[in-house]
Amino acid sequence: MLDALPPQLPLWPDDNPAQGWAVRESRRARRLAIRVFHTGRVEVVVPRRTSRRAVAQFLDGHRAWIESKLSHARRHAVVPEPFPPSRIELSACGQSWRVHLAGGSAPVRARAIAPGILALAGDSSDARQVRRALRDWLAREARALLGPALADCARDMGVEYRRVAIRRQRTRWGSCSTRGTISLNGCLLFQTPQVMRYLLVHELVHTRHMNHSRSFWAEVARHCSEHARLDAELLDGWRRVPSWVFGET
Numbered sequence: 001m002l003d004a005l006p007p008q009l010p011l012w013p014d015d016n017p018a019q020g021w022a023v024r025e026s027r028r029a030r031r032l033a034i035r036v037f038h039t040g041r042v043e044v045v046v047p048r049r050t051s052r053r054a055v056a057q058f059l060d061g062h063r064a065w066i067e068s069k070l071s072h073a074r075r076h077a078v079v080p081e082p083f084p085p086s087r088i089e090l091s092a093c094g095q096s097w098r099v100h101l102a103g104g105s106a107p108v109r110a111r112a113i114a115p116g117i118l119a120l121a122g123d124s125s126d127a128r129q130v131r132r133a134l135r136d137w138l139a140r141e142a143r144a145l146l147g148p149a150l151a152d153c154a155r156d157m158g159v160e161y162r163r164v165a166i167r168r169q170r171t172r173w174g175s176c177s178t179r180g181t182i183s184l185n186g187c188l189l190f191q192t193p194q195v196m197r198y199l200l201v202h203e204l205v206h207t208r209h210m211n212h213s214r215s216f217w218a219e220v221a222r223h224c225s226e227h228a229r230l231d232a233e234l235l236d237g238w239r240r241v242p243s244w245v246f247g248e249t
C-alpha cells in the first residue's frame with residue numbers, strides 16, 4: 001500500500017477528500033491502471049516500485065478520462081437515504097407506502113395498518129431491528145406479489161413452471177432450474193412494471209431453453225419486444241434498491 005499522494009499533487013484540489021483517491025501498489029500489476037468507483041473514489045493501481053513522478057504523469061495523461069468518469073459518477077450517485085425511510089415505493093406493482101413510526105416497547109414489527117400506510121410498531125431505536133422488520137415485510141410482500149405476477153405471466157405466455165421461490169439476493173434477479181423452479185429476487189419490486197415483466201418472461205422462457213441461444217432470445221422477443229432496453233435497465237436496477245435492503249445487519 002502506498003500513501004495517497006500529498007494534496008498538492010492531485011489533479012483535483014477541490015475534490016472531496018473524504019471520498020478521495022488512493023494509490024495502491026500491486027504485485028500482479030504489470031502497468032498502471034485507474035479505477036473510478038461509482039462513489040467517486042479514484043484508485044490508481046501501480047506495479048511495485050513505481051515512482052510518484054510516474055504516477056503523477058500517468059494521472060495527468062488521463063485527466064480528461066478520469067474527469068468524465070467522475071462527472072458520470074456524480075450524476076448517478078446514490079443519494080444517502082435517511083433511516084428509517086419515510087416512504088417505500090414498490091414500483092413494480094404501483095404501491096407506495098408511507099412509513100409511520102407507531103412507537104411502543106415491544107420488538108419492532110412492520111405491518112400495513114391502512115392502504116399505503118406501513119406502521120413500524122414497537123421499539124424502533126435499534127436500526128438493526130428496524131431493518132430486519134422491514135426486510136421481513138418486504139419478503140412477505142414479495143411472496144404475495146411476485147408469485148401471482150409470475151403465474152399471470154406464465155398463463156399469458158402458455159408456459160408452465162413447477163414452483164416459485166422468492167429470494168433476497170445481491171447478485172441476480174432471477175433463475176430457472178432444470179427442474180422448473182423459478183427463483184425471483186424480492187428486489188424486483190423496486191423496478192418498473194415493464195422491467196419486472198421482462199424478467200418474468202426471461203425466466204419463463206428458460207423453462208424451454210436452458211441457455212441464452214438465438215432461439216431463447218427469439219422467444220423472449222415474441223413476448224417482450226423491448227427486451228434489450230429492459231435488460232440494460234435491469235442490470236442497472238440495483239440503484240433502485242433502497243440501502244436498508246442490504247445495509248449492515
Ligand SMILES: [Zn+2]
Binds near residue numbers: 202206212
Ligand atoms: Zn437467463
